[in-house]
Amino acid sequence: MSETTPPDAHPDAHLPPPPSGGASDDDRSAAGGPRSLVVETSEGPQELGRRTATAGAELRREAGAVLRLPEGVAVDPSEIDVEQSDDETMIINMGPQHPSTHGVLRLMLELDGETVLRTKPVIGYLHTGMEKTAEELTYVQGSTNVTRMDYLSPLHNELVLSLAVESLLGVEMPPRCDWIRMLLVELNRVSSHLMWMATNGMDIGSTSMMIYGFREREMILAFFEKTTGLRMNHNFIRPGGTAADLPDGWEDDVAIICDTVLPRTDEYDELLTGQPVFRQRSEGIGNISAEEALALSLTGPILRSTGVPWDLRRSMPYLRYDEVEFDVIVGTYGDNFDRYSIRLNEIRESVRIIRQIVEKMPAGDYRVQDKKVTPPPRARIDESMEALIHHFKVYTEGFRVPEGEVYVAVESPRGELGCYLVSDGSPKPYRMHIRGPSFVNLQGLPLMMRGGLVADAVAVCSSVDPVMGEVDR
């Protein structure tokens, strides 16, 4: 490979040589290590280097050959069925400002004609250091921060932080609080999946689906606004309970949402599922096997599309998910169509869960009555000096959480959303790490896109459903 390549016949020769001359060629071939992956082209440095430079482990990862190999077995990269010719390939950048990358995701694609050989997701364009910020905020303020990570399912972010903090505190939530939280996160799952249906429709050319998805999502966001005061970034689920009780007449609102969304999913079915163009663009596209998905730590609809019935709501129940009936939707082939069907049917299952929640919603308190954790009601402040002090303390200093560390995970619409929380006994988290499902799921892209058409790259990326706010944090 690299030994047989003369220095003059550079593999990137199809690109016009840099105007300043090709003197850098020799520097490149001389340099070793990961830095040599930077290739100078007419459009500046490109970090996806020559294939010969990345032959070993990365190639094995793409092919999935590294998965579950017995110890000591070495894989010869040349045995893997990959195009080895460098002279006909081309590196293009999709993004970071591509309308179909759902934010600022940059995909470097190596193309052979129209076939995608290699993909490298480049992320970090939206990195704002939210984990560092979290260390500066008290636990009371923390949910304002995390809710902005996955902005399509903000309530899941708030939930996972609250569960982690409450786990360290060792307090138990009143039943109504659990059920309110479940109601909200399930509605959030519906709205997130509707949003995905909309953007996925747009990505593969069905603009009607985009309009429909946004229309139904708006109903749910209106209910969120009525309940929490905000359409997004609610800061409603907090450590210690929720910010308020559900508004009067919430049962009617939720019933209207359920009665509207459920028949509309049948309309989407009619619009997309049977449509030949949609099926051709999604069936057998972006395949991934269960073994590969597990090895790459993919979770959520991607893992379920390969036939693994793994849903944290069922397998490791949190809140009161063991008291409601629902089905875990799984696919068979692990392709785009399976992921679409899973999300469509998860909307139906969520509606089923929401209807049970409305029936079972108990009366009681919506937050824990622990004065050290929960601020007192406004009316008490006028009557009680103690209440005023507690109110002041909670909002200025926050509450102290016992020393310890905990990992809590919930099933967000995109997969396992985890929160690793370390407390040193102060009112601020010592370390808060969010395991974002989108961040991990993006690792599946190179494998899913490999060998596909560049036109399908958009559809595959869409079917992963990455939310860049959560990827970059």
Added chain:
Amino acid sequence: MSSAAGATPAAGATPTPAAAGGTSPRRPRPGGEVLFPTRAQYGGLVRSLRDEGFEMCADLCAVDYLAHPGRTLPEGVTPERFEVVVNLLSLSQARRVRVRVQVPADDAVLPSLFDVYPGTEAMEREAYDLFGVVFEGHPDMTRILLPEEWEGHPLRKDYGVGRVPVQFKGAPGPR
């Protein structure tokens, strides 16, 4: 954990979700077991855990304990500045295990888990980017979130938060 390669089990010394009470004693949240291997045991322990049925590495992250040196650790574990926390998940047994390995500040190097769990690729790059812990054997040990030319590792405790001074209208400028 019979094949845990001599690692020190937590033995209730570390608060786990179950030990701390959890949100609900009615249903203790699964996944509290914590293991503390040394750096030499780390790779072998994770490999044996995978063979025991932990099919997925759910999460890998680092913690900088510079400002909190007196944390609770079980007997025999020497606290170091950095700690890498690996969350393994067994789908077949619906169970989690956390592997916490101490990494000294002057030699912040750890073997990569890439060969055992390819899914740790992005997570190890994130830990390297934000903490400067180097994973040996990783195929592409580069920054993932920050630009390549960034100096320092922002999630370290001795890295400042940084702020922009507020510009008041009418106030004299910096010069």
